[in-house]
Amino acid sequence: MKTIAALLLLFATSSLFAADVEISASALTGTNHHFATLTPSEWRLQAGVGVSVGAHWFATKHVSFDLESGVEQQRALVVGNRVERFRSLPMSLMLQVHESSRSLMPYAGAGISYLLYRGVTTITAGQPAQPDHPAIVVGAGTDYVLSTRWKLNFDMKYGPARSTAEVNRAGGVEKIDFHQLYVSTGLKYHF
Secondary structure (H helix, E strand, O other): OHHHHHHHHHHHHHHHOOOEEEEEEEEEEEEEEEEEEOOOOOEEEEEEEEEEEEEEEEOOOOEEEEEEEEEEEEEEEEOOOOOEEEEEEEEEEEEEEEOOOOOEEEEEEEEEEEEEEEOOOOEOOEEEEOOOEEEEEEEEEEEEEOOOOEEEEEEEEEEEEEEEEEEEEOOEEEEEEEEEEEEEEEEEEEO
């Protein structure tokens, strides 16, 4: 609900300044890169699919502020035990620089992200407990212009800050360090 309120506020304030605004809806997927775990043969965090929405306020023709949020299904995989699902809710605020041509509009940017994890339940061997955390995020992508109002978007975001998942087991707490990469494609509408 807070994300929707923030998107509406961004849209309302940008209208006051007569700036260009775009909204987006995308299909989202991702991957987790593991750095270390106490038992590398047993535990894995695997990203799945989801959706994201966003608002993009253009301060100038080549600079925008982007507020996005999404929800992605993820899984904790345990060899010899059942798979457990939970939801990752990535939210990000980025400053992006755009280049434009007739039909392609590539961009790159950086900003901050906050990751929320919800819907975790106990599994046979323990409970994966990913702590909510802030992170630095970098991203790049391109828009393909379909018409004066519509664009097809391809986007990639990477969170270089590590996230640590803790798994509480009978033998103690295991930690899995990983980074997340989000890839999405969807549509943007230009007001």
